[in-house]
Amino acid sequence: xxxxxxxxxxxxxxxxxxxxxxxxxxxxxxxxxxxxxxxxxxxxxxxxxxxxxxxxxxxxxxxxxxxxxxxxxxxxxxxxxxxxxxxxxxxxxxxxxxxxxxxxxxxxxxxxxxxxxxxxxxxxxxxxxxxxxxxxxxxxxxxxxxxxxxxxxxxxxxxxxxxxxxxxxxxxxxxxxxxxxxxxxxxxxxxxxxxxxxxxxxxxxxxxxxxxxxxxxxxxxxxxxxxxxxxxxxxxxxxxxxxx
Numbered sequence: 001x002x003x004x005x006x007x008x009x010x011x012x013x014x015x016x017x018x019x020x021x022x023x024x025x026x027x028x029x030x031x032x033x034x035x036x037x038x039x040x041x042x043x044x045x046x047x048x049x050x051x052x053x054x055x056x057x058x059x060x061x062x063x064x065x066x067x068x069x070x071x072x073x074x075x076x077x078x079x080x081x082x083x084x085x086x087x088x089x090x091x092x093x094x095x096x097x098x099x100x101x102x103x104x105x106x107x108x109x110x111x112x113x114x115x116x117x118x119x120x121x122x123x124x125x126x127x128x129x130x131x132x133x134x135x136x137x138x139x140x141x142x143x144x145x146x147x148x149x150x151x152x153x154x155x156x157x158x159x160x161x162x163x164x165x166x167x168x169x170x171x172x173x174x175x176x177x178x179x180x181x182x183x184x185x186x187x188x189x190x191x192x193x194x195x196x197x198x199x200x201x202x203x204x205x206x207x208x209x210x211x212x213x214x215x216x217x218x219x220x221x222x223x224x225x226x227x228x229x230x231x232x233x234x235x236x237x238x239x240x241x242x243x244x
Contacts, residue, residue, distance in 0.1 A: 033086040034235035035133050040157060040164040042174045042211035042227035043075035048203075049226040052192060056105045072112075073102040074220045076174045076211050078164030080155050082231070086129030095119055095153040096130055097166050099213040101220075103143075113144035115216065117166060120150040136239055137232070139196050148215055159186050162206060162229055171215040176206035176227040197232035204229040 043049055045058040057073035077098040084091035096118050103112035116134065118127055131147075151167035159178065166172035181187040188202040208227035213220055 030236060030240070031087045031132075032236050033084070033129070033133060035084040035091065035137075036082045036231065036233045037079045037084065038082060038157070038229060038231040040078040040155065040162045040174050040176060040229055041075065042176060042208040042222075043073050043225065044211075044220065044222045045073055045226045047179075047207050047226045048189070048205065048228075049073065051102065051106070055107055057102055071104040074213070074222070075100055075102070076164075076172055076213055078153065078155055078166075078174055084133075086125075086132060089123070089125040089129045091126060091129060094122060094126060094130065095155050096122075097151075097153055097164075097172060098134075099148075099172060099215070100142075101218065110141040110143060112142070113146075113218065114138075114142050115146050115148040117148045117153075117171070117215075118150050119153050122150075133234075137195055137197060137234065157229060162227075166215075169212075172213045174211045174227070175209040176229065177209055178206050194230055194232055197234050198238045199233040201231045201233075 043051075044060065045051060049057075051057045051073050057071050059069050059071050061069065075098075077100075079096050079098070081091045081094040084094075096116060098114060098116055100114035101112040103110070116131070118130070122130075127147075149171075151171050154163065154165040154168070156163045161178065162174070162176040164174045178186055187205040189205065190202045192200075192203060194200045194203070206227045206229060208223070208225055210221065210223050211225065211227065212222070
C-alpha cells in the first residue's frame with residue numbers, strides 16, 4: 001500500500017486529527033487500543049517501491065494500465081491481526097483487506113482512493129475498531145475512502161512464499177515469492193518507516209507473482225512488481241502526543 005515516508009510522514013501527521021476517526025471513548029476519555037498485525041503487501045512499483053524514498057511513485061506505460069507515462073502506485077494490503085484490541089473489542093485473528101491507489105504524487109498529502117474489505121464474520125465493534133486504527137496507521141487524506149463488500153480472506157505465509165486471496169481470488173489476490181539472497185533466509189530491509197507505525201520488524205522482500213484487484217470500477221493487475229511482508233506494532237499510547 002498504501003509513500004515517500006520520510007517526507008510524507010511529516011506531511012501526513014499534519015492531517016492526523018482530521019484523518020483519524022473520532023475516538024468514541026466514554027466521557028471524552030481516549031479509548032485504549034493496541035494493534036500488532038502482519039501484512040502481505042504488493043504494489044505496481046518496481047522492486048523496491050520507490051514511494052518510500054521519493055515524492056512520486058513509479059511511472060508506468062500503457063502495459064501497466066496507464067496511458068502514456070503515468071505515475072501511480074496501486075496496491076493490495078492483506079492484513080492479519082496477530083494480537084490486538086480496541087476498548088473491549090478483541091481483534092486477535094481478524095483479517096482485513098485494503099486496496100488502494102496513492103495517485104501521481106504525494107506533496108499535498110492527498111491520495112487517490114482506498115477500499116477496505118472485511119470478512120463476513122467481523123462484528124460491528126471489530127469493524128469500527130479496525131476503521132479507527134486504520135486512520136492512525138494511514139493518516140492521510142483520500143479523495144475516496146470507502147468500505148467494500150465483505151468476502152472471505154485466505155492468508156498463508158512462510159519464509160519462502162505468501163499468498164492472500166479475497167473471495168478465493170475473485171475480488172483480489174496477492175502471491176509473493178522469496179527472492180534469493182546470500183543465504184536461504186529472507187532479504188529484510190530494517191530501520192525504514194512504514195506509514196505512521198512507530199515499530200515494525202522490517203520489510204521482508206518478496207516480489208509478487210501477481211497482485212490484482214478485481215472489484216469495483218478500478219480493477220488492476222500486475223506481475224513481477226514490488227512485494228513484501230511486514231509486521232507492525234502500535235498502540236494508543238504511541239499517539240497521545242501527536243501534533244495538533
